[in-house]
Amino acid sequence: MASETASAGDNVVKNYSGIPKAEFLEDVDSYMKRSDETAESALKKLDEQHNKYKFMEYNLSTKKARLKGQIPDIKKTLDIIAHLQTKKSSSEAMETRFLLSDQVYAKARVPPTDKVCLWLGANVMLEYNLDDAEALLKKNQEVATKSLKQVEDELSYITEQTTTLEVNMARVYNWDVKRRQGEKSTKSS
Numbered sequence: 179m180a181s182e183t184a185s186a187g188d189n190v191v192k193n194y195s196g197i198p199k200a201e202f203l204e205d206v207d208s209y210m211k212r213s214d215e216t217a218e219s220a221l222k223k224l225d226e227q228h229n230k231y232k233f234m235e236y237n238l239s240t241k242k243a244r245l246k247g248q249i250p251d252i253k254k255t256l257d258i259i260a261h262l263q264t265k266k267s268s269s270e271a272m273e274t275r276f277l278l279s280d281q282v283y284a285k286a287r288v289p290p291t292d293k294v295c296l297w298l299g300a301n302v303m304l305e306y307n308l309d310d311a312e313a314l315l316k317k318n319q320e321v322a323t324k325s326l327k328q329v330e331d332e333l334s335y336i337t338e339q340t341t342t343l344e345v346n347m348a349r350v351y352n353w354d355v356k357r358r359q360g361e362k363s364t365k366s367s
Contacts, residue, residue, distance in 0.1 A: 194335045197234060200227070200342040206353040217354030224347045231340045238333050245326040252319045259294060259312050266290050266308065 203209050213220060265272050268290055275283040294311045295303050306314065 194332045200339040203346045235336045242329045
């Protein structure tokens with residue numbers, strides 16, 4: 179969950195669901211001296227962090243796809259409830275088609291009603307009156323839209339962190355190549 183916290187001077191710092199920030203390595207020389215590790219071990223550590231970011235990105239992308247499918251379904255259900263509300267005062271039955279399976283529909287006559295059944299998930303269905311169903315679906319739509327925005331923000335943040343980490347990996351690699359070339363020229367002199 180992205181949350182904002184105000185700090186001194188009204189600067190706003192965002193915390194994205196505990197996703198660690200990738201620090202940019204300004205000075206690779208001092209970083210390598212400070213960490214007392216070889217370039218290979220530093221690159222391995224950066225690669226592990228890179229893989230973690232890619233895993234988080236995959237999970238968030240999956241969640242984003244699920245939410246993008248869920249929001250239109252909720253909207254469609256709200257449209258159906260609005261239609262049922264306009265028809266509930268009428269005495270004639272409404273003709274419709276129900277989806278039985280992919281590309282298979284059945285015709286049906288639905289008498290005027292003030293009740294509707296909604297799937298809640300996990301093979302659970304509950305009956306609601308139309309007003310309660312509409313309120314529940316509007317709340318679910320709002321939550322799903324807010325979650326989608328949050329996931330998109332977190333994906334953007336992960337992309338930034340991944341880019342920073344990839345630049346760090348390239349800088350450590352280039353530092354190592356330069357160091358090896360320096361050692362090679364020192365030995366040949």
